[in-house]
Amino acid sequence: MRFEIEVQLGAHxxxxxxxxxxxxxxxxxxxxxxxxxxxxxxxxxxxxxxxQLATSTKDEAKFLIDWHxxxxxxxxxRAAKDPLFVFKQWLARALILRPDPLA
Numbered sequence: 001m002r003f004e005i006e007v008q009l010g011a012h013x014x015x016x017x018x019x020x021x022x023x024x025x026x027x028x029x030x031x032x033x034x035x036x037x038x039x040x041x042x043x044x045x046x047x048x049x050x051x052q053l054a055t056s057t058k059d060e061a062k063f064l065i066d067w068h069x070x071x072x073x074x075x076x077x078r079a080a081k082d083p084l085f086v087f088k089q090w091l092a093r094a095l096i097l098r099p100d101p102l103a
Contacts, residue, residue: 001029007090012038014087018070030067038083046071 002019014036021032034046044053051071053061065071077085 005091007087009086009090012083012086013040014038014083014090015040016072016087016091018072028068031065031070034071036072036084036087038087043083043087044071044075051075 001021002017004015004017006013006015008014016036018034019032020029022029030048031046032048034044034051036043042052042054044051046052046065049064049067051063051065053063053075055061065074072088072091075084077088079085
């Protein structure tokens with residue numbers, strides 16, 4: 001099961017994606033992969049428990065997240081102009097009336 005959203009906020013295009021899987025032997029869904037990008041540049045990516053946060057330098061911060069938790073609400077933004085902050089603020093204020101626009 002995969003959920004994706006793409007939105008233009010100001011001059012920037014944000015893409016968020018999260019995919020879940022139900023592995024054999026598990027009793028709950030787990031996050032398979034998750035990502036957020038701004039203008040095609042990754043803000044963070046995640047594959048299973050391994051997450052990578054892009055930084056302003058060439059280095060990336062790597063850390064582990066529980067498979068059952070989404071990374072988006074957990075990762076702390078650094079400033080009000082941080083793409084993570086901008087997207088999370090917009091998403092918190094969004095009202096989704098019909099999740100499947102083709103239905």
